[in-house]
Amino acid sequence: MSGTAQHLSVDSATGIDVTLPIAGIGARSYAFVADWHIRLVLGLAWYGAAALLYNYLRGEGLSVAPPGANEARWFGIVLSPALALYFLYHPVLELAMRGSTPGKRLAGVRAVTRDGAAPGAGALLLRNVFRLIDSLPVAYGLGLVLVALTREHVRCGDMAAGTVLVYERSSLAFAFAPAGAAGAAGALDLATAELVAELLARWPLLTPPARAALARRLLARCGRAAAELGSLDEAALHRALIEATRAAGAAP
Amino acid sequence: MSTAARESALAHALLKRAPLWQEAEARARRFSRGRSDDAAAAARVADDYRLLAHDLARARALLPRSRAREYLESVYAAVHATLNHGDWRLGATLLRLLRVGIPASMDWLRPYLAWAVALFVLAAAAGYALVDRFPELIALFASPDLIASVESGKLWTEGLLNIVPSSVLSVQILTNNIVVSLFAYCSGFLFGLGTLYILGLNGLMLGAVFAFVVRHGLGAALATFIVAHGCVELSVMCLSGAAGAAVGEALARPGSAGRIAAFRAAALRTGPVLLACAALLVGAGLIEGFVSPDPAIAPAFKVAIGVGYWLVMLALLAGWPTRRQRANS
Numbered sequence: 001m002s003g004t005a006q007h008l009s010v011d012s013a014t015g016i017d018v019t020l021p022i023a024g025i026g027a028r029s030y031a032f033v034a035d036w037h038i039r040l041v042l043g044l045a046w047y048g049a050a051a052l053l054y055n056y057l058r059g060e061g062l063s064v065a066p067p068g069a070n071e072a073r074w075f076g077i078v079l080s081p082a083l084a085l086y087f088l089y090h091p092v093l094e095l096a097m098r099g100s101t102p103g104k105r106l107a108g109v110r111a112v113t114r115d116g117a118a119p120g121a122g123a124l125l126l127r128n129v130f131r132l133i134d135s136l137p138v139a140y141g142l143g144l145v146l147v148a149l150t151r152e153h154v155r156c157g158d159m160a161a162g163t164v165l166v167y168e169r170s171s172l173a174f175a176f177a178p179a180g181a182a183g184a185a186g187a188l189d190l191a192t193a194e195l196v197a198e199l200l201a202r203w204p205l206l207t208p209p210a211r212a213a214l215a216r217r218l219l220a221r222c223g224r225a226a227a228e229l230g231s232l233d234e235a236a237l238h239r240a241l242i243e244a245t246r247a248a249g250a251a252p
Numbered sequence: 253m254s255t256a257a258r259e260s261a262l263a264h265a266l267l268k269r270a271p272l273w274q275e276a277e278a279r280a281r282r283f284s285r286g287r288s289d290d291a292a293a294a295a296r297v298a299d300d301y302r303l304l305a306h307d308l309a310r311a312r313a314l315l316p317r318s319r320a321r322e323y324l325e326s327v328y329a330a331v332h333a334t335l336n337h338g339d340w341r342l343g344a345t346l347l348r349l350l351r352v353g354i355p356a357s358m359d360w361l362r363p364y365l366a367w368a369v370a371l372f373v374l375a376a377a378a379g380y381a382l383v384d385r386f387p388e389l390i391a392l393f394a395s396p397d398l399i400a401s402v403e404s405g406k407l408w409t410e411g412l413l414n415i416v417p418s419s420v421l422s423v424q425i426l427t428n429n430i431v432v433s434l435f436a437y438c439s440g441f442l443f444g445l446g447t448l449y450i451l452g453l454n455g456l457m458l459g460a461v462f463a464f465v466v467r468h469g470l471g472a473a474l475a476t477f478i479v480a481h482g483c484v485e486l487s488v489m490c491l492s493g494a495a496g497a498a499v500g501e502a503l504a505r506p507g508s509a510g511r512i513a514a515f516r517a518a519a520l521r522t523g524p525v526l527l528a529c530a531a532l533l534v535g536a537g538l539i540e541g542f543v544s545p546d547p548a549i550a551p552a553f554k555v556a557i558g559v560g561y562w563l564v565m566l567a568l569l570a571g572w573p574t575r576r577q578r579a580n581s
Contacts, residue, residue, distance in 0.1 A: 013301075019329075118333065160516060161519065
């Protein structure tokens with residue numbers, strides 16, 4: 001196996017390498033910030049709800065203030081679970097989600113071993129133990145520097161555990177494209193089928209005038225009359241695009 | 253037929269196989285999650301692998317920038333991982349770690365453990381000798397409150413449960429111990445020097461405090477307090493130090509494999525021991541919170557708990573609970 005700046009290549013028995021695109025500092029930071037917010041909100045939500053309930057049941061009204069003395073129940077019911085949610089979030093979820101977390105899912109990345117597999121329990125725990133070093137001196141300073149400087153964009157924990165963060169390609173985005181193109185013998189040529197699929201995938205991200213203009217051009221390539229297209233509104237154009245892929249044998 | 257027309261025809265033919273790729277993806281996903289043990293389906297995954305390799309090679313040539321190629325890359329990677337690494341079950345993974353990982357890791361760590369124990373004992377002896385000879389040096393190792401308490405003839409642990417409940421104390425202690433233990437290990441990243449420093453400092457402090465307490469006639473009381481949880485706690489400190497030293501040595505003397513590869517290999521070999529250390533420290537923390545400070549529990553019982561838990565630790569690290577299963581397999 002080897003890695004270039006952007007890809008991790010893994011040798012395979014068929015002679016065709018498996019290539020996995022390596023996530024850079026941006027995707028990693030995005031995933032971490034998302035996870036950090038999730039665990040912070042979870043921890044605070046637990047603390048707030050449990051503290052309110054605890055104080056209310058003790059007849060002290062709706063308050064989140066801790067009791068004056070060290071109370072075991074307060075510690076066990078309110079504080080410990082909130083801290084556990086915050087500090088054990090990464091190791092527990094990475095174990096349960098095979099190298100992923102909600103933040104990583106959001107950023108479209110996951111941790112894999114250097115041969116492309118889901119990391120084992122030992123590697124995942126080790127990866128998290130080394131957060132102690134990566135977080136030094138503050139705000140993951142060392143980890144960020146290592147990610148920026150290393151060829152495979154790995155932090156100390158990844159080096160220790162032999163893991164790499166790679167992009168996960170979504171199979172959902174593909175649902176239109178190949179099938180539309182596959183049945184395109186009659187209606188859509190390959191390039192148009194791919195373009196239609198691209199446009200449908202990006203539809204929510206484009207401004208209404210831009211997507212309407214692109215839809216008209218693509219539908220014209222599919223053989224629809226220009227006069228007919230001119231009278232269609234944005235929603236009708238979207239439907240027409242979907243019908244075009246369906247007519248070509250797509251599986252929307 | 254022109255090249256462009258031919259390539260277009262080939263691409264069309266290739267893309268017509270998309271449903272096969274989607275079936276292959278679904279099959280690989282079922283296997284990787286351990287949801288299927290069907291031999292015929294497993295054979296089909298092997299066929300899928302060949303089919304996908306063939307189609308991917310074509311897609312790379314014919315459709316290099318398409319999402320079809322991207323999708324094929326992802327399915328091919330998933331099938332490759334499923335075939336080469338099997339399914340991923342959390343329970344089985346943890347069990348394998350317990351049965352194989354921890355004992356193998358311990359075997360490898362033995363020489364490092366010997367060095368770590370030697371360093372810790374020597375540091376403790378040095379600390380003891382230092383404070384025994386120059387009592388005023390205790391100020392370097394202990395807090396003013398601790399010193400005042402011992403000088404007034406009382407251990408700082410007396411009446412601890414009147415101030416902090418056992419459960420709170422346990423969680424505080426076990427959290428602190430786990431962080432110290434993990435930090436002792438991770439500090440091996442500094443070519444082993446961080447680990448040696450933490451190990452030496454802890455040994456020095458233990459010896460110094462003991463010498464100070466003994467001078468004030470409280471040695472037996474401190475030993476009684478420590479014995480229930482200390483046997484495992486101190487052993488774990490040496491274990492994580494040994495693991496950190498192994499990682500440090502891999503960085504300092506990487507051999508022909510290269511520094512990062514040697515570091516990775518050492519970290520992966522020592523990782524299982526660290527997991528065992530964290531688990532053992534949870535038990536030690538509970539003992540330290542509930543048993544050690546309780547004056548109602550007889551010293552002999554505390555000794556029995558300490559020795560018993562230490563034997564459990566040895567059994568876990570040597571893999572005794574699963575030895576028969578390993579021998580059978």
